[in-house]
């Protein structure tokens with residue numbers, strides 16, 4: 001629980017998942033829980049597509065020592081369950097041996113039989129600029145490292161793509177920036193791009209709202225009022241802003257021939 005990458009916009013800041021992103025707890029019995037659950041599912045012939053990395057990155061620094069994600073992948077392989085991994089880290093390449101075996105052996109659920117691969121990897125980005133990333137995602141591997149890992153996994157035959165989440169309002173949400181994102185992702189063999197708008201939660205010092213406003217104030221003071229106006233006290237930008245953003249991104253993706261869904 002929690003995540004050492006400490007992205008300023010991370011929704012787990014101040015949420016029920018963790019008070020802040022610069023500390024975390026290790027679920028030391030995770031492997032036992034996963035093993036018991038999959039054993040039961042498998043015995044009942046229930047298939048599923050499992051997801052790793054929704055409220056914590058599965059490849060944060062401590063994973064180099066713990067190898068908890070690696071052990072969990074071995075359990076997925078033992079019971080032949082396919083997986084979708086979301087990460088900001090190239091440490092995933094360490095587990096290439098298991099990912100390859102899983103990609104050969106896993107059994108897809110009936111409703112996902114058309115999926116290209118049994119291991120799908122989505123790298124998440126809020127920018128492809130390493131300098132900006134060092135401010136907004138201070139402890140995460142750089143976008144350049146992620147793009148390189150994406151390319152390697154795509155060349156090994158995995159279904160890989162990018163989650164452009166969150167697109168930073170008034171910083172890189174204009175057409176020119178989005179066209180550049182799409183061009184860079186395509187060049188690095190992304191098979192899809194899933195866009196997402198920023199969300200901001202809470203009001204305490206550690207909340208994603210206050211952390212993000214402080215980041216904008218220090219680095220892009222000229223857009224701070226616009227960002228605050230966009231959110232007021234809400235957790236999401238207006239429907240109008242979100243619809244425009246998704247429409248614009250979808251049109252650019254269509255023009256450049258990249259899908260906005262994994263399927």
Ligand code: SF4
Nearest residue numbers: 003005006007010056
């Ligand atoms: S990598 Fe994901 S989970 Fe980790 S701090 Fe960043 S946004 Fe949060």
